[in-house]
Amino acid sequence: MTDTYTRLVSKGPGRDVAKKLGLPQPAALRRYEPRQPLPAGPVLVIGASAGADDLAGELLDWDVEVRRHAVAKERVGAIVLVLDDLQSPADLEQPVLTAGPALRELAPNGRVVTISRAPDGGRPAAAAARQGVDGLLRSVAKELWAGATGNGIVLTEGVSATAPSVLGALRFFLSGRSAFVDGQFLRVGSPSGSLPAVPDAPLTGKVAVVTGAARGIGASIARTLHRDGATVVAVDIPAAGDHLAEVANGIRGTALQLDVTREDAGQRIIDHAVSRHGRLDIMVHNAGITRDKLLVNMDHGRWSSVIGVNLEAQLRINEALLASGHFRSAPRIVSVASTSGIAGNRGQTNYAASKAGVIGMVRATAPLLAEYGGSINAVAPGFIETEMTARMPFAPREIARRLNSLQQGGRPEDVAEAIAFLASDAAGGISGQVLRVCGQNLVGA
Ligand code: NAD
Numbered sequence: 001m002t003d004t005y006t007r008l009v010s011k012g013p014g015r016d017v018a019k020k021l022g023l024p025q026p027a028a029l030r031r032y033e034p035r036q037p038l039p040a041g042p043v044l045v046i047g048a049s050a051g052a053d054d055l056a057g058e059l060l061d062w063d064v065e066v067r068r069h070a071v072a073k074e075r076v077g078a079i080v081l082v083l084d085d086l087q088s089p090a091d092l093e094q095p096v097l098t099a100g101p102a103l104r105e106l107a108p109n110g111r112v113v114t115i116s117r118a119p120d121g122g123r124p125a126a127a128a129a130r131q132g133v134d135g136l137l138r139s140v141a142k143e144l145w146a147g148a149t150g151n152g153i154v155l156t157e158g159v160s161a162t163a164p165s166v167l168g169a170l171r172f173f174l175s176g177r178s179a180f181v182d183g184q185f186l187r188v189g190s191p192s193g194s195l196p197a198v199p200d201a202p203l204t205g206k207v208a209v210v211t212g213a214a215r216g217i218g219a220s221i222a223r224t225l226h227r228d229g230a231t232v233v234a235v236d237i238p239a240a241g242d243h244l245a246e247v248a249n250g251i252r253g254t255a256l257q258l259d260v261t262r263e264d265a266g267q268r269i270i271d272h273a274v275s276r277h278g279r280l281d282i283m284v285h286n287a288g289i290t291r292d293k294l295l296v297n298m299d300h301g302r303w304s305s306v307i308g309v310n311l312e313a314q315l316r317i318n319e320a321l322l323a324s325g326h327f328r329s330a331p332r333i334v335s336v337a338s339t340s341g342i343a344g345n346r347g348q349t350n351y352a353a354s355k356a357g358v359i360g361m362v363r364a365t366a367p368l369l370a371e372y373g374g375s376i377n378a379v380a381p382g383f384i385e386t387e388m389t390a391r392m393p394f395a396p397r398e399i400a401r402r403l404n405s406l407q408q409g410g411r412p413e414d415v416a417e418a419i420a421f422l423a424s425d426a427a428g429g430i431s432g433q434v435l436r437v438c439g440q441n442l443v444g445a
Pocket of ligand 1: 258309337
């Protein structure tokens, strides 16, 4: 899918005209490639806590240059603001005002990452300061330029700044894997999880199922999980069989033609994965449909088909997985929701209800998977360049595509990268969460 405007204003006379008229000039995002350095330059770690010292030590082990103080006129690839010991609002000022001028030296596609504690249950002054990080980070993200992003990691009770999933999330946010994730927080709820022996192949030995894998985001998820080391079962409806076979063959996986709304879909998935690959570790619910209509014109067919594919199928398949003895070894489920399910969208009562429902399902299923050391999370894409969004009328498409901090649509691989991270053991301490991949939508949620 093409974004002609971005191409026109990226060079030559188009760039000059856009600059003169103050029009959006989206930056080319630095996306992940194997063996790519984490950020494009040294990492400045700001913060005086023991957690900040420990974290700086860990970063040294990742082969990145670490600075504990800004060096005049030195470009930095990332600024990590460790705010894990805030006791009152006054504690915010010193680290935040140290980070401010350092932003001038942030490289294009640079990263700002905050690490702070959840406000839950703290004294009012501590809770106020911790919650303050939320507004701070989301605003910084809106002030960054040239493809740079700002995201945060929130530590809960008993989770240290160097817990495996804090480091996993930090790696994700620093890398090109999170190119279209902006202004978001990941909450680490437990010290479980483990970092991969080979960072470029975190899913080695895992068997993953991806629904809706014949095209669009699903095909990209299948390819990304394969690139990260997983064996992939690609699922889609029989009518998409040719494309499905192409995707599966291209990644040396297997194809399973299956309508996910079938009563026995869960069992068919388990039987296929176990008989062909001996196990099942990761379930990605991506299959989804839209049948847009204003509620005033909504009918049974549009309502029930969207709820059926997008939500009820996921619930039924999860039930079968949870009942199966084959999904008990640190199982991971990742569901594709949508920012429409968070902010709502005109003409999408059915779709938004289904996607908000996915978020509710994820939160309620997290404790059930925790029994097996597993996790379940959702990824909520914003505007992604796919066949689904290419069908939108020009004006709403152009508005939806530009109105985010990065001024462009995301690509299917941006969603796939977030899913691959949440499906990995490095994210094992993150569960029941929703990660938006939306370039920080400026309207709605
Ligand atoms: P798409 O229409 O290009 O692909 C969806 C795939 O799901 C198709 O291959 C389709 O055949 C398959 N599918 C549909 N019904 C199925 C069923 N009953 N059983 C098995 N497979 C079925 O869509 P996409 O843009 O790639 O979207 C993928 C997911 O991302 C969906 O859940 C969608 O709601 C979500 N999403 C997309 C965007 C976006 O901007 N494209 C934004 C937010 C969320």
